[in-house]
Amino acid sequence: MNDIAAAVQLSDLAGLDAQDQQDPSGQSGHNEVTVRGSRRFELLEKSIRRLTGRAIADFDMIKDGDVIMACMSGGADSYTMLDTLRYLQTVAPVKFEIIAVNLDQKQPGFPEHVLPQYFERIGIPYRIVEEDTYSIVKDKIAPGKTTCSLCSRLRRGILYRVAKEMGVTKIALGHHRDDILHTFMLNMFYGGKIKTMPPKLIADDGENVVIRPLAYVREADIKKYAAAMEFPIIPCNLCGSQPNLQRQAMREMLNEWEKHHPLWIKSMFTAMANITPSHMLDRSLFDFAQFKPGQGKEASGDTLFDRDDKLDQSQSVINLL
Numbered sequence: 001m002n003d004i005a006a007a008v009q010l011s012d013l014a015g016l017d018a019q020d021q022q023d024p025s026g027q028s029g030h031n032e033v034t035v036r037g038s039r040r041f042e043l044l045e046k047s048i049r050r051l052t053g054r055a056i057a058d059f060d061m062i063k064d065g066d067v068i069m070a071c072m073s074g075g076a077d078s079y080t081m082l083d084t085l086r087y088l089q090t091v092a093p094v095k096f097e098i099i100a101v102n103l104d105q106k107q108p109g110f111p112e113h114v115l116p117q118y119f120e121r122i123g124i125p126y127r128i129v130e131e132d133t134y135s136i137v138k139d140k141i142a143p144g145k146t147t148c149s150l151c152s153r154l155r156r157g158i159l160y161r162v163a164k165e166m167g168v169t170k171i172a173l174g175h176h177r178d179d180i181l182h183t184f185m186l187n188m189f190y191g192g193k194i195k196t197m198p199p200k201l202i203a204d205d206g207e208n209v210v211i212r213p214l215a216y217v218r219e220a221d222i223k224k225y226a227a228a229m230e231f232p233i234i235p236c237n238l239c240g241s242q243p244n245l246q247r248q249a250m251r252e253m254l255n256e257w258e259k260h261h262p263l264w265i266k267s268m269f270t271a272m273a274n275i276t277p278s279h280m281l282d283r284s285l286f287d288f289a290q291f292k293p294g295q296g297k298e299a300s301g302d303t304l305f306d307r308d309d310k311l312d313q314s315q316s317v318i319n320l321l
C-alpha cells in the first residue's frame with residue numbers, strides 16, 4: 001500500500017462496517033436519491049475515496065512532486081475525479097499539484113462559462129483550450145455516422161500536446177469501472193482481443209503518462225455522487241453524435257447482469273487482474289513449446305471447473321470492489 005492509500009484508509013475507513021462497504025450507495029434501494037450530508041452520502045463519498053486511493057496505490061499512479069492535469073469534460077465522471085483528487089491532496093503525505101484542463105471543442109451550444117465559473121468557485125488552477133474539432137469531425141464524417149472515434153482521437157492529440165506544453169507529469173481521465181468493463185467486452189466480442197482501458201498507461205505519443213484514478217469506481221456511484229454534489233453537469237450530447245451501438249449494447253448487457261447477477265460483474269472485473277497465461281491460448285505470453293513435466297504445478301490448474309460441486313463465487317472470487 002502506498003502513502004495515498006494508507007492516508008485514505010486511515011481517514012475514511014473509520015466507522016465503516018462490512019455492510020457499509022458492500023453497499024455504499026444503497027444499490028439495494030435502487031432509485032433512492034442520495035442526499036448530501038446524509039449517512040448514505042457519507043458512505044458513498046468514503047467508498048469513492050477509498051476505491052480511488054486504492055487504485056492509485058495499486059497502479060502507483062501518483063508520486064511526490066507530480067503535476068496532474070485533470071481532464072474536465074463537464075460530465076459527472078470528470079467532476080467526481082477532480083473532487084476526489086482534491087480531497088486526496090489534503091490527506092496524502094505525498095505532495096502533488098492539480099491543474100484542471102477543459103478542451104472546448106466548439107460544439108454548438110457548449111456553455112463555455114460553466115467550467116471556468118466552477119474552477120474559480122472551488123479555487124483550482126485551470127486552463128481552457130479552444131480548438132474547433134467539431135467542424136473537422138462534421139466535415140469528415142458522413143451525416144448519421146458515429147463521430148466519437150475521430151472526435152476522441154483529435155481530442156487526445158490536443159490534450160497530449162497541451163500536457164507537454166504545460167509540463168505536467170500525468171494526465172488524469174475520468175474513466176470508471178464500467179468504462180473498463182464495456183471496453184473489455186467490446187474488444188472481446190468485436191475485436192478478437194482480451195484488452196481494455198488500463199488504469200495507467202504510456203500514451204500513444206510515447207511521452208505522456210495517462211492515469212484513470214476512478215478505475216475501481218462504479219458508474220452508478222459516480223452518478224449518485226455527482227447528483228448529490230450538484231455539480232454543474234454539461235450534457236454530453238451537444239455534438240448530436242449517434243450513440244455507438246456496440247458500446248450501447250455492452251452497456252445494456254452489463255446493466256442487466258449487474259441487476260440480476262452482480263457477482264458476475266465483480267468476478268469479471270477481478271478476472272482482469274488475475275490472468276493465468278498458461279491457461280489461455282496466447283503463445284506469445286506462454287511458451288507452450290518448451291515446458292516439460294516436473295517444472296512445477298500450476299496452482300490454479302484445471303481443477304476449479306472440474307469440481308462437481310456448484311461454485312460459490314463469494315468464496316472463489318477475490319472481490320476487488
Ligand code: SF4
Nearest residue numbers: 147148151152239241
Ligand atoms: S459524443 Fe460528441 S463530443 Fe463526445 S466523443 Fe462523441 S462526437 Fe465527441
